[in-house]
Every structure is written in C-alpha cells, then in structure tokens.
Amino acid sequence: MAFRRVVAGALVCVAASAVGVGFRLTAVGSGPVRALAVREVTATLDAVVTGDPAVSVKAGSARRRTTVLVPVRVEEVDRRRVRVPVLLLAGDEAWRSLVPSQHVRLTARLVVPRRGELLAAIGLVRGPPTVVGGPSLPQRWASVIRSRLRAAVGRLPADQRGVLPGLVDGDTSLLDPELADAFEKAGLTHLMAVSGENLSLLIGAVLMAGRLTGLGRRALPLFAGATVFGFVLVARPSPSVLRATVMGSVALLAVVTGRERRGVPALCAAVLVLVLLDPGLARSYGFALSALATVGILILAPPWRRSLARWLPGSVPGRVLRRVAGMLAEPLAVSAAAHVACAPVLVLLDGEVGLVAVPANLLAAPAVGPATLLGVLAAAVAPMSLSIARWIVVPAGLAVGWIAGVARVCARAPYAAVAWPAGPVGAALLAVVFIVGALTLRRPGARRVAAAAMAGVAVVALIVHVWAPGWPPRGWRFVACDVGQGDALVLAAGPGRAVVVDTGPDPRPIDRCLSDLRIRAVPLLVLTHPHADHVDGVRGVLRGRAVGETVISPDSEGEERRLLTGRRVRPAGIGDVWRVGPLTLGVIGPLTTLRVSTRDPGTLVNDASVVLLARWPGLSALLCGDVETEAQRRLLAAGMPQATILKVPHHGSSHQDPDFLAAAHARIAVTSVGVDNDYGHPAPATMALLARIGLRSYRTDRDGDIAVIGSHDGPTVVTRRPGSG
Template sequence: MAVRVHAVTTGPIAVLARQGATITADITLTDDPKIKPGRFGQEQVVVHATLDAYRTPHRREAVSLPVLVLAHGPAWRPLLPSQRVQVTARLAAPTPGELTAAVLFVRGTPSVLTHPSRVQAVAGTLREGLRTAADVLPADQRGLLPGLVVGDVSRMDPQVSADLKDSGLNHLNAVSGTNLSIVAGAALALSRLVGLPLTLRAGLAAVAMIGFAVVARPSPSVLRALLMGLVAAIALATGRPKDGIAALSAAVLLLLLFSPDLAVSYGFALSVCATAGILLLAPRWRDRLKLRTRLPGWAAEAVAVPIAAQVAVTPVLVLMAGQVSLAAIPANLLAGPAVAPATLLGFAAALVAPFWPTAARLIVVPAGYAVGWIITVACWAVGLPLATLPWPGGVTGLGLLALAAVVVTLLVRRRSWRAVTLAVAAGALVVLLIVRPLVAPWPPKAWLMVVCDVGQGDGLVLAAGPGRGIVVDTGPDPVVMDRCLRRLGVSDVPLVILTHPHADHIDGLSGVLRGRRVGAVVVSPQRTLEHQASRLAADLARRRIPQWTAPPGARWRLGPSELTVLAPEPTHAAPTGQGEGSAANNSSVVLHVRWRTGSALLSGDIETEAQDDLLRGGLLSQADILKVPHHGSPRQDPAFFAAVGARAALISVGAGNDYGHPAQPTLSMLQRLGARVYRTDRSGDLAVVEREGRLAIVSRGRQEDARPPPGCPGRLWGGGRVLSVGVVWVCLWGGGRVLSVGDGLSLARRVVVWARLAGGVLGLGGLALAAGASSQPAMTRWWFGDSPAVHGGRRAGRRAGAPCLCR
C-alpha cells in the first residue's frame, strides 16, 4: 500500500503538475464521463482515468497513474470505460489527500485511440437500453430508476436527489450493496426453482453479482458488497458456515490493499458502517422485538435492519454533514419494500432492451411505480418537522452523540420497556414543545420581499398575494431556489424577471418551474452572452412559457408590490466596462419596487458604467432599501448610492466566495452613507416585512445572529414555555407514579425511579438544546425572545413614520 501511495504522489508527473506544465497524454477511461454545470452556463466533463503515457518537448515516458480529467465539449459523452484517448492538457496538483497523480485540464477534443472492451461495450448497451426504456416514465422517475438500478445519475432531478439526501435515502440515489444483494438473491432463488445443485447455484449467484457490478460500475459500496458476496458464495459452495463479520473484514482489507484512497472515502465508510450495524445490531434487535412486541419475524427484521443501519452510520454523517436525520428511520421503513421490485424490474428491462425494446418499456412501468413511491416517501420525509436536526460536527458533535447514546442505553438497560416508553414520550414533548419552537417560523408575517440565500448569486421573491410571488433572478442552484419558494409557500409565480443571462442569476430557473404555474418570464432587452440567452429562450419555448422584454417605464402591480422598470434601454448597447462579463452585468434589468409603506431598488449586477447612465438619464428613484449591485463588488459609483439614499443595503453573496465579494471599499462606502448592511452569507434569507406601518428587515438566521441584538433583554420565561415545561413535568410526575404503583417499591425507591426518569429525559432535552444552539444559532436567539432577528422597532429612535431599518 505504501509503495502505491509513494508511486502516485512522487515522480515526474507530480513535479510537472506542481509546475503547471502542458503535456500530450494517452489516457484510459476508468469511469463514465459525468456532465456537471460549470461557470457562466458552460457544461464541464469530469472523468477518472489512468495515465498510460505522456509527452513533453523534452521527455516521453510510459506510466500507469490515476488522474482526474476536466474537459468541455460533446465529444466526451459517448465514451465508455476502457477506451483509450489522446489529449493535450495542462497539469495541476490534485486536492491534498486524494490518491490522484494530477488533474488534467484538457484543451480541445479527445482523439479516440481504441474502442471499448467487449464487456464494457455490452454494459454500455444495457445502460443505454434502460435509459431509453425509461423515457416512458415521468421526468423524476426516469431519472431515479437508472440511478437506482445501474448507477446512471445523468438525468437525475436535482430536487429528487436533494430530497433523498435530506430524508436519509441517499443510498437509493445510486447503486449500493443492497441492489447487488437483491440480484444475487434473485439468482439463487431462480436456480433453486430449476433444481440446480448447490455448487452451481453459488456459481450462478457469483456470476450475477460480477455482471451486475460491471454494468452498475464499481462504486465503493458495490465493491464492498461484491467481495462480501463472493466470500459468501464460496462458503455456500464449500459448505462452510457463513460469517458475515469475517466476510466484511476480508472485503475491507482487500479493497484497501488495492485501492488505498478508499480509506478517506465517506461513501466507503458509510457502506462499511451500515453493513456492520446490520450484522452486529440488527439480529439482536430483531429478536428483542419479536420477544417484546410479538411481531412476526419478517416484520421485526424489517424494523430492525434500517434502524441498525441508521444508528451505525450516524457518527459518520455527523462528521460529514454536521446533522442528524430524524426522518431517516421512518423513511427507510416506508421506502424499503419498493427497492427490490424497482431493482429487479429495472435490471430485467436493461437485459431485455437490446433485443425487445417494447417489452422493456412495458417492464419499466411497474418499476416506475416503485421508484415513484420512493420519491413520494422522500418528499414526505423532508417535510416533517425537524426532519433533519442540525448537530455540531467534529469531535464536539461526536462527543454529544456518544453522550446521547449513553443516556439512551442506560434508560433501556435500567428500566422496563414501560419506563422507556414513558421516557421517549416525555422526550418527544421536550422536542416538540420546547426545542421545536426554537426554530423560528418562516416566513415572517406580512413579508413583502425575501432575498433567498442562494449562495453566490441572486434570487429574490416579491409578495404578490396569498401563495403567489414574483421571482427576480433564480440563483445558480435550482434545489436551493425551489426550497426558498417552498418555505414561503409560493405555488403560483405570475412573473419571473431574469436581470441578465449569467449562470448565478438564471441556472436556478428549473427550481422555480418545478410544480408551479409560471405566467411569463421577462429578460433584458439587450442581447449579451448569446449562447446562454439562446439556451434560455429554447428552454422556455419548450415549456410553452412566454418570454417578454420590458423597456424602461414598464409597470406591473401584483398584490402589495408595484414594479417599475428603470433600465436598460433596448436601443442602446450595454456599456462594456471591463469585458464581456461587465457588458452582461451592465445589461441587467433594474427595478423600482413600491409598497404601501416604502420602496426598494433592485439593481441586478450593474457596474459603474450602467450606474452612471441611470444617474444621467434622470430615471433613478430614491428607495428605502437597496439590493446592492453585483454582490457588493468593488465596481460601484458612490454618487449612485448617494442618489438612492437607502437606509438598508441587502447583499446576496456566497460564503467564502472566490471573488472577494462583498469588497471592503463597498462596505466602507455604505457605512459612510449611513446604510445598514445585511448579508445572506451571514444572516441567511433576508425578508423585508411591514411592522406597524414601517419596513423592517428580518433574517432567517446564521452565525452572526447567534446573540440577541443590543438592547434586547433576554426573556427566558414566556407563557408558551411555562406551559411546555409544565406539561413535561406533569408527564414525568405521572410516569413516576405509574412506575411505582404496582411494583411494590418503597418511597425511597420511588424517588430514585422518578429522578432517574426525569434526569434522563431532561438530559436528552439538554443535548438537543446544546446541539441546536451550537449548530443553528436561530434556536438560541428565539430562546432569548428575538427570533427571527427583527431589525426594526420603536426602540430604534427614528422619527415617526420613517422606515425602521435598524437593529
């Protein structure tokens, strides 16, 4: 293992990568090319490969090193694993910790040197056959079915993928060891039906597992399951007793020997932990459930297996994502029965598709119902209150998790099941009545505008009536934009305004369109970035959504919001500024929004040239709130900001972005002008609300909001909290009586029982509070009587009638 690591991380390629040298490389693909969105709407190809040989002006050498290839262009799409291509590429050093010799940034198109191997050609045909057969299914199902069956996630709906992840069903987003086990089990059952001897049955199961692994591509979980399955098949054929833990250990050792990079793979760790949990915990819990509840064996196992797997992977999830999924167990219980039919029917369709496409299309229909059920369960699970509990990461999170496990274990071992039931019930009351209200309700009442926290981009929503919203830009991520609209309860979007065709403003459009009626889309009348604009127009035409342009003076009134277009002029070319990017920024649609109690200026990404045009054109209006142009970049005109005269400046910006936004000169200028700055990277979603005839800013909560605002007294006790605590204590008191009466306990023993139950429940509640306080500051903030963070109120000392936009 050490020799392999040394060979990859040292040598001429490592030196050339540190120098950023350009080489001509012969590479062999080891995986399918994956298409990922890049900056400014361009698609990027990512594929793992083996570097076989390279040439520089002074050197030519044959090697065998793993590399990561980044490229562009459609020529990569039809390539398959095992194909050899020649490329010209610039080398770069890989991410520290990855067992990759270099990253290749390819220039131009690849020259194909060889055809794929016969095995990979057959596997590619089967995968393509399943993709084609799945075209008869709805979009979300046609994306998930190939992912679940053969690991092809090229058409996966981003929203479905996010729902699966947040509901604890992410292992169904692609092929896992479960799918391989299902295929092996089906092979054993069929061979037994036809009367094959035991040795042949084991051999057929091994062949089925190997074939499935080739078609589905060898991901870490598939490799782990394949080796375990082969060990089990050998044990079955030789008549030796099966030992799951021994098989798991052998699989892990062999995989780490041949692929040391798996040692730092979260996917591999999750697969191993889940399998270990199923092998070690599930049998004991199944037997206890059968004994205690009198459930039939199959039902007890169906309950015990997902619980054991989830418990085993929770420490890894805490390290990886800093959260604990409370919805994962019920979601897996409900979705589990659909996995086997979806896998078997989907794989059958893939096998039949090359010879009988019509039959394959018929087979995928019931498979579509199965994956449709999984999608429904995932969507339901993420909508549950506290479906995902924020939890500290690192050692702190693991320590809290271990402490919670100790408390639960003591409760289970020390008291009867009746005590455990009461403890769980009381703990649920703590969570639902005390912890849950700490997560502030969103959206706030009487909201007029929300700046969604979409990362590095813009995505705004203007109130247009109950369940309706006007969307101004959609951010870079459709999932994030869709969730912002879900939180606001917006199901009808009469108007979408896309200020300019940069990816960080338009790529989230599909999230807006998901499950909502959209009336029309307004775009800038100035044509810049023709490729992105044409792609957007084609997408809207396919969806039969009208596309409009609006000149200055165009006006809409929807609900409480009145919008007026201030720029750009369709007859004038956009000021170029510092290149094509600035030209697109300066073509942004600029809007003035008026409500009954105030106004806002939404300025897109305009830079100094377009800001100067607005000033000289006399169209600029004063506003109480300014959406700062271009995420607070340094290219700003102080005269423009002074003319707007905004009391509050909202900056939509991504945390730790590569552009240095917002720039310090811009922040200093806003401070000099007396504008209060609010940033999505620090405060999350920002809402403009009407409070007592004035405007106020409300933040959904992030790091800087963990403390109560200055001058805001901490209110620990309120009527709702007194009631909540009272209910919990009554429950504990009643629990103590139930445990004591009928058990013949002395008074002292009753006190001990009561105290133990109370301490355990309050300990669990305290852990939840501690975890929430350290990972979701909004919880602490509400406890002190200020959630959401309402920046505004009569304490501010502003003159009567003025918009209140201060803390």
C-alpha cells in the same frame, strides 16, 4: 495473550499499510509525469479511462461553467512509458461519453495535486478527446445494457424513469435534481448509489424471492451469486463497483450461512485487503459509509431483529396485525442499524442528523425488492427485446413511484433533519449519544424514562411547529432567497402569489425557497440580465406553478429564451409599471443602448441589468441587479428614487459608486452572495461603505434566506438558514 495478539495484528496492519502507501507515494511522486507537473508543462498523453466521467457545474458571474472530471491511467507521456493515475479536468462535453477501459490521446497542461490525492498530476484539457482504442468487451456490454435500460424506461413518468436505473446500476443521469434533493433529505440516497448497501439490498430481495419460489440452500447461493455477477457487469467493474461487490458478498455469505458473527472477520479482512491495494480508500467517505453500513447490518441488526420480533407482535392487537408487525422486524432492524452505523460519518459531511431516514427506509423497503428485481430483469431483456423490457418496467415503475413519493413526503416533513455540530467533534458527540442511548435502553426503568422524555420533546416540537412557525414570517413582503452565488428575489403579491426577480444558478434552491413561502403562482418573472447565476434556475420557478409574463433586459440578445421555450417573453421598457395585489413594480433601468450577450465582457452584461423599484404600503425596495459603477452613475444622474431596502448590486463587488449607494437613503442593505465563492464577494470595502452609510446589512451567505416585513413601526428583518425548520 489475546491482547498481545490484537496489538501484534494491529502493528502488522499498520506496517503493511505504511508499505503500501509508501510504494504508491513513490509511484505518483516521482517519474516523468510528476516532473512535468511541477513545471506545469503541457504534454501529450496516452491514457486509459479508469472510471466514469463526472460532471461539475459551476455558475459564475459571466456564464455557467461545466467541467468534466475523468480519472485515467497515463501509460505514455511524450513517448515515454509510464503507468500512473491522473485526474483530467476537461471543458468539452465530448468527454462525458467516455467509458472505462477506453484508450485516449490528449494534450493537457499538468499541475501538481493540491489536496494530497494519490495522483501523479492533475491534467487541464481543452478540446475533445481522441479515442484510439477500446472499450473492452465487458465494458461494451455494460454500456449497451445501461443505454437500453434508459431507453426502456423512457416512456415512464419523470420520477420513475429517473429513479429506476439508479436502483439497478447507479445511473442517475435521468434523475430530476429536485427529486435527488428529496432522496437526500429522506435518507434514501443509498438506494441509487453503487455501494455495498445497495448490493446488499439487491441480494436481500433476491434471497427473499428465492425462498418464496422454493429454492434450496444449495441453489440459493448460486442464484444470489449470479445476481452479484450481473450487478458487476451492468454497473461496470470499476473500482467503486468492485468495492461494493466485496462488501455485498461478505454480507451475502453471512446471511446465507446464518453466521453473522463470522461475517465481521471476513469484512475486516476485505477492508484491509482493499485498503492495501488502494490506499486512497482510507480517505474515501463513500468507502467508509459502505463498510459501516455493512458493519451495522452484521453486528447491530441481528439482536435488534430478535428483540423487535419478540416485541412488535405483542404490542398490537389482532392476529393479522401481529403477523404484519412480525414481518416488519427485519427491514426495520436493518434500516435502523445501517443508519445508526453511518450517522457519525454523515454528520462529518452535512452537519445534520436525519430524523426521518429510518421511517422513510421502512416505508420504502417493501417496494425496493420488486423494483430492483424487475429492473434487473428489464436490463437483462432490453438488449434482446426493447418492447418486452418496456412492459417489464411498468410494474417496476409503480414500485419506484411509491419510493419517490415516500422521498418527497418525508423530505417535506417538519424537522426532517436537525442541525448538529459538524466535523469530528460532532461525529464523536453523536457516537457518545448512541452509546449512552444503547446502555439506557438495556434497563426497563430507564427505557420508560427515555420514552417519556422523547414523547415530551416530540410534543413540544409539534406545538412549536404548529403555533410558532418560524417560516414564512407573517406579513413578509420581500425575500432574498439563499441560492448560493447568484440572485433570486421574491416579492409578495397576494396570498400564494409573488413576483420573482432572477432565479439563481440552479433550479433546486429557488424551488425550495418558493415552496417554503407557499407560492403557487408567479404572475410576473423578471430576469435582469442573461448571466447564469441569475437565470439558470428558471426551471425551479416553473415547477408546479402558474407562471405569467416573463420580462428580460431590453439590452439582451435574448439568450434567456432558451430556458423559456413556448412561453411569452418580452423586453422590459423604461417606465413599465405592473400592479399585482399590494405590489407596484416599476422599471427605472437600464439606461443604455447597447445589445449584449454572455459572449461580451462581464461589465457590459452587468450594466444591462433591469433595475426595478418595488413598492408596498409602508415599504419599498430598489433592486439593482448587477449594475456596476458606470451604470450606477447614469442612474444617479437621471434621479435616484428612495427606498427602504437596497439590494446591493453585483453581490457586493468592489465596483460600487458610493454616491449611488447613499442616494437611495435605504435603511436595510441585502447582499445575495454565495459562501466561499471564487470572486471575493462581497468585497470588504463595500461592506465597510454600507456600514459608514448607516445601513443594516444582511447577507445570504451568512444569514440564509432574508425576509423583510413592513409595518407602521418600520421594517423588520427575519432570517433563516434553509432546512432549519
């Protein structure tokens, strides 16, 4: 009978979902907006912003392209009334300032969505928006509170002012990208995401504070409910925040009543209702992670907490230590349960299993409550008194500083994340591992065997890491860093010192590469030409390192200087030579007389690249920037030096002179190129040409970081995918 009820309930849910999806597909797949999108017509739209604008930044070969993604509900198109969702892709920065519920008028070219989104169209917009109304009163209040909180934290250190607004309302606009990477590697990103788990942490801190202050069982839910209301107000009642509120409220109800088991049916009902109201949630990773984290807290955490509460105090000596160990049971159980529940989905996204997430969350947990509560208090006070709010955020900043420090330390830990098969197979395999592990740990004998095996694996991993470190390879001279679609080359110039040639499109990958190579000083920085994929990562080189002279192309108008305010910058000159430790670096190009900027055609800017010859004892490298066919022919006519390593020009594009590539008589070809880039780099014809010439070819999209070691027996190449240890 029970089985029949389960089957009947499942069939009802499937039928209801099918009806909901059918209605939504009918709404977005018909009507005037979709008809215009099919014909890719440019139309005038009146729309309401339904979510916070998001920014997508892409570094192309010519310049850095910023696209603002704005979800809207179109209410009128060419004077016809409609009500359908559309995603706008806008190039004007003014779109970033919009807030939900604002009414805008715009002209956009409508196209059909390509990935099955439940949208009537994608709108391609040029120019700024025309605001014709709104925002609503709650959204105005939310904007004021968020902006005043940002002002309140403005005097805190960089890490603290970047993280604290994220803890309170998910605002990460002030967060340093490098610290964001550290949070991701340490498994702490959920603290700054507007999610059910975030709200559960906030509610947990409020409940703890309420119990400490002696609030009764009747007042405590009211206090927590007021916190939920404030969270929704500050974080803006967008669909994502409302979903988080539902998840957090379910967890709150279960915790307050002490009936975690009854929380599971409530959660299932909440998930079902939300999916019926918004079928697009069924393909949302964020929604899945939010629901799974809540499931882990409701189902896995209670028995784990009870087991840990029995085991931890008895495993340590001393009354005080036993009391502390008993207090750790709940945060450890909650962190582990949420992480285990979410791990299979995270594998789908990253193809990695984080090993430091549980200890990182355990270490960060004591600071999350005070930081969040004080941050919420500062957000409430800031609209009335900014000076008082600035005092409140000082102790909150200290707690946030601890969390940021935990993130940085754990992200640098050996084997913080290990590679795992990606996709559904990897997720299923990880789920099987967890199930087998849970069954194994139920038996005392199996627990001892598993503990011994894990200890053995840990010892072996430690020995391998200490005695056979894979990176950086001993005696390296040249490294092409994997920075995506761009160039970033590191030339060894002595212990802890290197010359850097180009920095890639983003500060984080080059900073990661230099940190992994243990580079503390950069006596010379060369920016070959002013394209974004070669210069926009400059901040990553400057971060925490002593940087000396910077050299740019003599043909450049100097647009690179915007990234190097206050630093000495000069143009390279033909015949310039630098000697830094064992490295000798000379300039052999460009051989042009033009002045170029990023507004000029890409070929002109590419041909203005600084071309360098690097020499070490027993090894040399020809670094060609992005020079194309015409510039290559000029260099060939002027006399080409020979080199062991050829940095293939322009990411291996098809614009190559075969005689130029052959004239270097190189043994190794290195192509710096991004995975699945939009430019078709590297060109198959160029790769075939390098093979015919007889060069051993390496590519950063396929091989990751590429290091070359010089020796009397010839060069040796060592490659490593970033994050592999």
